[in-house]
Amino acid sequence: MRHIASETSGLIVPRECPCGREGAFLCTRCAGLLRVPPVRVDAVCDALQIVHRSRLRETPEGPAGVDHRALLPVLALGEYSGDLQRLVLGWKNGGLAHLARPMAQGLAPAVAMLCSGAQAPVLVPVPSRLEAQLRRGEHHTGELARALARCTSARSSTVGLRLGHGQRGHGARERRGRSAVLTGTVPGGGPLILVDDVVTTGSTLRAVVQALRAGGAEVRGAVVVASARLPAPAAVPGSSR
Numbered sequence: 346m347r348h349i350a351s352e353t354s355g356l357i358v359p360r361e362c363p364c365g366r367e368g369a370f371l372c373t374r375c376a377g378l379l380r381v382p383p384v385r386v387d388a389v390c391d392a393l394q395i396v397h398r399s400r401l402r403e404t405p406e407g408p409a410g411v412d413h414r415a416l417l418p419v420l421a422l423g424e425y426s427g428d429l430q431r432l433v434l435g436w437k438n439g440g441l442a443h444l445a446r447p448m449a450q451g452l453a454p455a456v457a458m459l460c461s462g463a464q465a466p467v468l469v470p471v472p473s474r475l476e477a478q479l480r481r482g483e484h485h486t487g488e489l490a491r492a493l494a495r496c497t498s499a500r501s502s503t504v505g506l507r508l509g510h511g512q513r514g515h516g517a518r519e520r521r522g523r524s525a526v527l528t529g530t531v532p533g534g535g536p537l538i539l540v541d542d543v544v545t546t547g548s549t550l551r552a553v554v555q556a557l558r559a560g561g562a563e564v565r566g567a568v569v570v571a572s573a574r575l576p577a578p579a580a581v582p583g584s585s586r
């Protein structure tokens with residue numbers, strides 16, 4: 346009987362990694378994609394750039410112009426392409442819930458980098474838009490934040506946030522961006538770190554950070570599994586990639 350059951354479950358759930366390799370739900374090669382040093386990607390997220398200072402004429406600090414800096418540091422495990430993209434999609438849309446744990450283990454060093462020596466942070470999942478949550482029937486970034494709390498000193502807490510589209514007529518960045526409204530209270534007890542699956546331009550992160558900071562929160566940064574773009578290797582000191 347047990348033999349029949351194992352044969353049957355083998356038919357229902359073939360052991361296959363999202364990359365297509367058979368024999369394991371996560372092959373060693375794909376597991377390796379999650380065990381890499383986190384990379385700062387905020388400099389390549391257009392929507393996260395804010396004007397830091399401007400110079401009317403050339404100074405020792407640089408030529409005339411405007412300096413930008415990112416609204417917050419964002420750390421990612423790699424580029425959203427190839428097998429890493431297949432992992433994220435399999436987890437998010439393909440029902441492969443077991444991938445949350447290895448993704449969280451991969452992101453744990455990123456949480457430590459954002460809060461080294463500081464008070465234990467509170468991990469806040471970036472909400473999906475409502476229609477995406479309804480389609481999937483669950484809040485997958487919440488699941489990732491909880492898995493991350495289990496392998497770090499942090500705790501996770503959801504925050505009431507309503508996402509919408511950016512209002513028109515409030516500048517180019519807002520026009521192509523998103524908006525977020527805080528509908529709940531900011532969790533206390535430590536600085537906040539946002540948790541998301543993928544960052545593209547950073548417009549959702551920007552909206553969420555602005556809403557949380559307006560509500561009095563200290564947001565240290567964000568950790569994401571993958572980024573649509575990575576900085577050029579020369580721009581990442583100490584990176585082996």
Ligand SMILES: [Zn+2]
Nearest residue numbers: 362364372375
């Ligand atoms: Zn694989």
